Amino acid sequence: MARLILEVPTMSTAQKVHDMHIPSPMDAKDAFSRLDETDDGVFYATDRFVSHLDSVALATVERLAGGLVTEESPVILDLMAGWDSHIPANLNPSRVVGVGLNENELQGNQALSEFTIHDINKDPHLPFPDNTFDCVINTVSVDYMTRPVEVFGDIARILKPGGLFLVVFSNRMFPQKAVKVWRESSEEERVILIEEFFERTGAFEKPKTFASRGKPRPKDDKYAHMGIPSDPIYAVYAEKGGGLQNKERPKVTVEFDGMPDKGELERRKRTIKDTLRCPYCTEKMRKWAVPDNPFTQTWDNDFMYICFNDECPYFVRGWDHMHTGGNRGISYRLMYNPIKDICKPVPVPSHLALREGIVD
Numbered sequence: 001m002a003r004l005i006l007e008v009p010t011m012s013t014a015q016k017v018h019d020m021h022i023p024s025p026m027d028a029k030d031a032f033s034r035l036d037e038t039d040d041g042v043f044y045a046t047d048r049f050v051s052h053l054d055s056v057a058l059a060t061v062e063r064l065a066g067g068l069v070t071e072e073s074p075v076i077l078d079l080m081a082g083w084d085s086h087i088p089a090n091l092n093p094s095r096v097v098g099v100g101l102n103e104n105e106l107q108g109n110q111a112l113s114e115f116t117i118h119d120i121n122k123d124p125h126l127p128f129p130d131n132t133f134d135c136v137i138n139t140v141s142v143d144y145m146t147r148p149v150e151v152f153g154d155i156a157r158i159l160k161p162g163g164l165f166l167v168v169f170s171n172r173m174f175p176q177k178a179v180k181v182w183r184e185s186s187e188e189e190r191v192i193l194i195e196e197f198f199e200r201t202g203a204f205e206k207p208k209t210f211a212s213r214g215k216p217r218p219k220d221d222k223y224a225h226m227g228i229p230s231d232p233i234y235a236v237y238a239e240k241g242g243g244l245q246n247k248e249r250p251k252v253t254v255e256f257d258g259m260p261d262k263g264e265l266e267r268r269k270r271t272i273k274d275t276l277r278c279p280y281c282t283e284k285m286r287k288w289a290v291p292d293n294p295f296t297q298t299w300d301n302d303f304m305y306i307c308f309n310d311e312c313p314y315f316v317r318g319w320d321h322m323h324t325g326g327n328r329g330i331s332y333r334l335m336y337n338p339i340k341d342i343c344k345p346v347p348v349p350s351h352l353a354l355r356e357g358i359v360d
């Protein structure tokens with residue numbers, strides 16, 4: 001389902017795809033079909049008091065909500081809620097309503113002041129009056145919506161003008177209940193899909209996006225032995241139109257513990273010729289053979305040094321940095337040129353890229 005995307009940071013990708021008259025995969029007849037078409041109420045009747053994300057990813061979800069929801073004592077709807085609404089302590093909401101399908105999980109959710117069992121695939125109309133909520137959050141569940149544009153449209157109705165709809169997703173799913181277009185999309189294409197859901201309602205401001213991926217997995221996580229990074233967190237969010245013009249929500253960026261301060265970074269860069277250690281993470285850089293192909297003609301060295309540490313803050317923060325600039329699905333590693341004695345970023349589409357050139 002690959003679509004050619006020309007990145008221009010001033011326009012959302014969904015808008016660009018639309019303007020280029022590229023058919024959207026969400027318009028395919030079976031786009032919202034599922035492997036298991038039985039009643040959702042039956043599937044979700046089984047209690048799942050499990051964490052759908054690792055602890056690092058969960059902390060990112062809370063930072064997102066904590067940073068973006070700026071209303072005092074907000075009224076919040078957790079749409080497709082389970083036993084945890086991921087609402088951080090700093091928010092102090094006056095009311096939190098949960099909508100979901102599993103009564104025991106909703107009953108056990110400490111954040112909720114009330115809840116409703118309501119199947120949004122059967123009835124996308126939400127049982128709340130117009131202009132009720134300051135914020136609607138939907139966490140790791142948008143992949144199960146079979147009528148997302150209708151649901152997003154109704155969310156616009158129940159949000160107050162300028163209210164926020166925050167959609168958060170990762171890369172896990174119950175595949176039998178996820179819609180086909182989601183299953184067949186890459187992570188970056190899923191961001192575009194959600195942008196399209198927002199834009200097709202015609203009721204929201206231009207959506208913004210966030211991406212945090214490649215962070216180290218917590219050592220005590222049950223999948224830590226598999227050597228995979230922390231669960232990625234993507235968010236697509238937008239305000240309902242009609243809000244206060246001069247009220248911008250703060251941008252939430254990917255934070256990283258262990259990033260050296262500017263002075264220390266400069267000191268490490270000055271000594272890199274002798275240490276051959278990455279100034280960001282202090283790992284030994286790997287000697288890397290410059291490939292002999294026409295795309296690398298600007299590099300006249302035979303060798304460079306590249307930091308291949310997957311947990312290096314330079315590489316980890318690169319995903320969000322590139323994403324924010326409109327280049328999705330790319331990060332960069334730090335490359336040291338020993339002849340010119342300078343550091344430069346070298347773009348990489350995955351953590352495996354360029355490794356074939358390591359020679360030491």
Ligand SMILES: C[S@@+](CC[C@H](N)C(=O)[O-])C[C@H]1O[C@@H](n2cnc3c(N)ncnc32)[C@H](O)[C@@H]1O
Nearest residue numbers: 040044080081082100101102119120121139141
């Ligand atoms: C992966 S869980 C995520 C739960 C919670 N949002 C979280 O972050 O932990 C998916 C949730 O979506 C809810 N859900 C699935 N299909 C639904 C539907 N058709 N209508 C309403 N809720 C639904 C389920 O009850 C379940 O709690």
